Amino acid sequence: MKNYSQEILGLLSLKLAWRNLFRNTRRTSLTCVLISCSLVALILVDGLVLGMVDVMVGSITHTLAGEAQINKKGFRDSLESELYLADPEDIIARLKKDQAVTGQAPRVIVGGMVTSTYNTSGGLIYGVDAVSELGISKIKDAIYAGEYLSGKDREILLGRPMAELLEVKTGDRIVISAAEVGTSNITQELFRVSGLFAFGPAELDENIVFINLHQAQKILNMPGKVHQIALRFKDPEDAKNPDLPIFQALNRGEVEALGWLDLEPSFGALIAMTNYSTAIVATILFLLASLGVINSMFMSIYERIYEFGVVKAIGTSSMQIIQLVLFEALLLALISCALGLVFGYLSGSYFQENGIPMGRVELSGILLDGNIHTRMAAYQFITFPVYVILLTVVAAIYPAVFASRIVPTRALQRVL
Amino acid sequence: MTKLIETKDLCRSFGSDETLVVALDHVSVTIEEGEFTAIIGPSGSGKTTLLHLIGGLDEPSSGSVTLSGINIAKMPGRQVSDFRRDHIGFIFQAYNLIPVLSAEENIEYVMLLQGVSARERRRRVKEMLKITGLEGLGKRRPAQLSGGQQQRVAVARAMASSPDTILADEPTANLDSKTGISLLEVMRDLNQTRGMTFVFSTHDEKIMERATRLIHLHDGAIDKDERK
Structure with a gap:
């Protein structure tokens, strides 16, 4: 019976969260755009890095050295x-x-x-x-x-x-x-x-x-x-x-057979560095998006302080309020990710097909000439959105706890 | 009659030292089941503070508040929240309702928190809409209802959870005279037909006229307690 009640309350919170999102469509839209753009940017940056690595690997292995070599030690x-x-x-x-x-x-x-x-x-x-x-x-x-x-x-x-x-x-x-x-x-x-x-x-x-x-x-x-x-x-x-x-x-014995990564260990470090650069970009993007989410959630909570006071007064528990705010963040993240995935796929497909003009750059003896074609990978459309959703929900924890601590008597005095 | 609410030497002060404001000063009052009580007094006399303390929304500086035999003054947060949900119905001056829920859903809200079955919820919602004269308006959201209708929904919500008492903080303050009287009639009717206990804080003469008991507060203390 209790579990059944919890499920019903969960559904109620979900319904409230969904409807609350559309109380201020402009703010919700802007926050969605912010999160979506972060996801799209991340997909493109990672695609570009993968594309660059492909070109670099191709440059090393297909120009002259081969994918592996057999030499005498x-x-x-x-x-x-x-x-x-x-x-x-x-x-x-x-x-x-x-x-x-x-x-x-x-x-x-x-x-x-x-x-x-x-x-x-x-x-x-x-x-x-x-x-x-x-x-x-x-x-x-x-x-x-x-x-x-x-x-x-x-x-x-x-x-x-x-x-x-x-x-x-x-x-x-x-x-x-x-x-x-x-x-x-x-x-x-x-x-x-x-x-x-x-x-x-x-x-x-x-x-x-x-x-x-x-x-x-x-x-x-x-x-x-x-x-x-x-x-x-x-x-x-x-x-x-x-x-x-x-x-x-x-x-x-005297013979060594090595793949290109062992033949060019410095290039392995370069690839690792590109991975770090993607991680840094991702961190910055997520940090900005998280701040946007926190700001948006706080604005939404401040607008509803009286309402939170009323619902707490009539018996809504602090946990239910935390659940409500986190559901709002979750739904915001889901909508944003859906948009981000669509635009990420469309833009990723475009740049995969047409490339991004990068000019002629020689990097550590590797020539990047002309367009770099981004590369789309399944994880960009699975792992990245999961990160976005998790981080958005995590970012909403602080506003959610703030909302749960609203004291009804103070909240009720705020408007009247 | 049975004692429903009892406060003993209830004090509530805000701030400290030079900024100390005594909102309630040793208020002892007993309210019995089925009373239609109005707490009246000028602004700053402590009406709302008393109502909040009776409703477990605030903690007294000293003294006790007993509701249905349970001292709620020192009850921990989660417990007092559950107590409010199950024993007290609240009606505030305005903005009582959750704007994204329909009238029906607002009435159903506390019952959902209580874990009332879907069938019983539907039955009570229908009944409350009828009692409060809101039949046919259940699907409307608060923004689609007039101020009076919104307050009726608030009354219906407060009633639907079958509380021991309903606490109303200036429920007619934002309503015009005619709507206010109409709302009062609904509440008075509920009081008379169902024996529901109502406690109001008010400036409203209309409530004072209809109340069976008037508790006059002045500077945080009971000035006069008259029963009609």
Whole structure:
């Protein structure tokens, strides 16, 4: 019987709360707009951050590095040419059998001198397999003059700034000098510029040249050997999983197989920072919205002080008044979230489709160029509204307690 | 007749030292069941304070208030709130009703707090609307009712919870003469036919004329207590 009464009273409070919301439609509307806008802003900011992270991850993994790499231990730090993978054929055979892996590109990487008729520059010489690279990197897409590698001898691709430094164009001659593996004898080879590329990040365009893999192996006297195998996965998320079978199988002895997050730990920190930035924005937005809610609830309570005095006088308990005010906040939050979700979805869809123009920004060697397309995720439409509802109700606790403490005798004197 | 309300040496003062105001000064009064009592006196004489103390809305500085044999003067907050709900009906000068509820819902409100069954609530609401002459107006919200009709709803609400007594703080103050008399007739009728005890604070001559007892307050003390 008591529970039944409590339910009835709960329904009464809910009915009162709902009707009270529409006593001052302007104030309720403005508060709703404030809460809705906070939710929309949060959805968009988070979508933008996700979009930026996508671009950054794409920039790292799809430009050149790959989603994961297999190297001999120590090679990444020293780029010592002696630290090559001794049995790349076995590794590649294993990778080809792995369902999770969609592409692999063997590479020879060595430091050397790049010389033209007019100038000389130091650089990293990448010996790449033209066909394999199509599934891993964007070298072909980055070509803006001349042709991509076809596998023929003496082809070389230069970045725009290096070509400018060396004062060469496609078809011009270039001499590469490097130390042979094993003997450290200096070897030289003549190339003709077959193409010019521009990835965007200066770090890549200024320092790297690409030649065909077989020719790099020949110059460096390391037939059949490679320094690195770059990978692409069917599911990009696999690259972040150190327990992936292929990582487990290959991370033995002298070989290391690492995903991009381990290859670029500073980028992991950058992603963590973007998450913090979203949390900070969310905190500020919620704080502002909460203050708006508190203000709105107090205005509503002050307008009804006499009424609260009367209902307390006729037997309404303090808890019932707290319940009433919290229900008002809850309903306000629900209406606001419904609006916020609709507008959040519409605006999120628009910016996901059309992007937000951000200009050209290079951040830690990562190029953000043009529009950033926001990314919508299910949690933005589930978790964020739950936070908004909880925070709105929490923000209303103070006004609710204030209302519950109204003393009928004082309240009744207030108007009369 | 049975003693319903009894105050003994009831004192209430506000402020302290230089700002001390004595609103009630050792007021002892007994009101019996079925009385139609008016507490009268000039402004500031302590009428409303006495009514609030009898109704458990305020705590006395000293003395006791006994209602239906229970001393409510020192009752804790939640308990006195429940006591008011179950034993006292209140009618205030104005703005008695919850504006977002209809007349019916306002009458039903206290019964909902009491946990009265839906069937019984409906029955009593219908009965109260009839007694107070508000048949057909139950669905209207307070803003759609005249001042007199709103006060009738307040009377109906106060009655519907079957209280021991109804305390009315200047119920006709905001009503015109004709409406005030009409409301008084309703209350007097309820008093006579149902034996409901009414205690008013008032300046209104019309109430004074109809009251069976007049308690005159002056500067917080009983000046005169006359029964008709």
